[in-house]
Amino acid sequence: MSKKIDRRLALRALVFGTGAVAFGRVVAACSDASTSDRIAGPGGESTSNSSKPSTPPTDGDEYVPGSSPPVDTGNAPPTLPNQSWEARARQLEDDQKRLSGPVFSAAAPGRWAGKERSHVPEVKFGTSGSYKRATVVIQHVMGANGLDAGTPDAAADAAMDAAKPDAAGDAADAGDAGDAGDGGDAGAEAGAAQVHYITTIYLRAAVDGKDTVVGLWEFASTDAAPPTVNFTLPAGVTTVTAYESCTLHGLWKTEALTVT
Numbered sequence: 001m002s003k004k005i006d007r008r009l010a011l012r013a014l015v016f017g018t019g020a021v022a023f024g025r026v027v028a029a030c031s032d033a034s035t036s037d038r039i040a041g042p043g044g045e046s047t048s049n050s051s052k053p054s055t056p057p058t059d060g061d062e063y064v065p066g067s068s069p070p071v072d073t074g075n076a077p078p079t080l081p082n083q084s085w086e087a088r089a090r091q092l093e094d095d096q097k098r099l100s101g102p103v104f105s106a107a108a109p110g111r112w113a114g115k116e117r118s119h120v121p122e123v124k125f126g127t128s129g130s131y132k133r134a135t136v137v138i139q140h141v142m143g144a145n146g147l148d149a150g151t152p153d154a155a156a157d158a159a160m161d162a163a164k165p166d167a168a169g170d171a172a173d174a175g176d177a178g179d180a181g182d183g184g185d186a187g188a189e190a191g192a193a194q195v196h197y198i199t200t201i202y203l204r205a206a207v208d209g210k211d212t213v214v215g216l217w218e219f220a221s222t223d224a225a226p227p228t229v230n231f232t233l234p235a236g237v238t239t240v241t242a243y244e245s246c247t248l249h250g251l252w253k254t255e256a257l258t259v260t
Helices: 002-039 083-099 154-161 170-177 183-192
Strands: 122-128 131-137 198-207 210-218 228-232 239-246 250-253
Touching: 083 198, 083 210, 083 239, 083 250, 131 198, 131 239, 210 228
Parallel strands: none
Antiparallel strands: 122 131, 131 228, 198 210, 198 239, 239 250
16 A cells, blocks of 8 residues: 555656756747847847848038138248148147047058048149149038037047147137138037038148148138138148048048149
């Protein structure tokens, strides 16, 4: 009689254990299916962010082809060195180095690859009387409000800081030389709102063996697009490098260009 009871207890234990294992498998399967439903789209493809390919920003929304009436800085070469120009250029370059590293260029656009067409300065050389002139144009929008595709990050706010005049008011002081235009407004507007435009265009060249800012112009966001400026070059300058500062995409430059 005792042996029959022991066998019955053993059989019940075996049945109970088998049922528990089966139930655990069903629960696990349901859990896997639920997880799959959460991460898969209608076609069964994962919708996890990790599977989305990253799309580099393009410049189609800020590229402005053609030309606008150029700002004319005068028919005579500037008096150099111009300390306000030097201070403004140094501020932009220091901010760029601190926030983004090297100045962006066609060869090294950094995180803004794809935006070269609208940011790398275009330069044409000509002659006025006995002086060489450089016309610089940036094929870029002026005064567009808000962030464009690919820019809503800290870099955008940081780039705007680079457009602000420093405490000494160097950008505004550039007007004393007749070449700053509305420079004071340009920096103030950039700091007050996320207005997308080119704040500054300037040229660097070797003068008497020293790297010198040989022309600088500050723009307001309401100026015509694309921003264009004519610079009269000092005598003896054989190469120039053109720079521009964008409120959202930092400081850009050309390679060293031979004056022709």
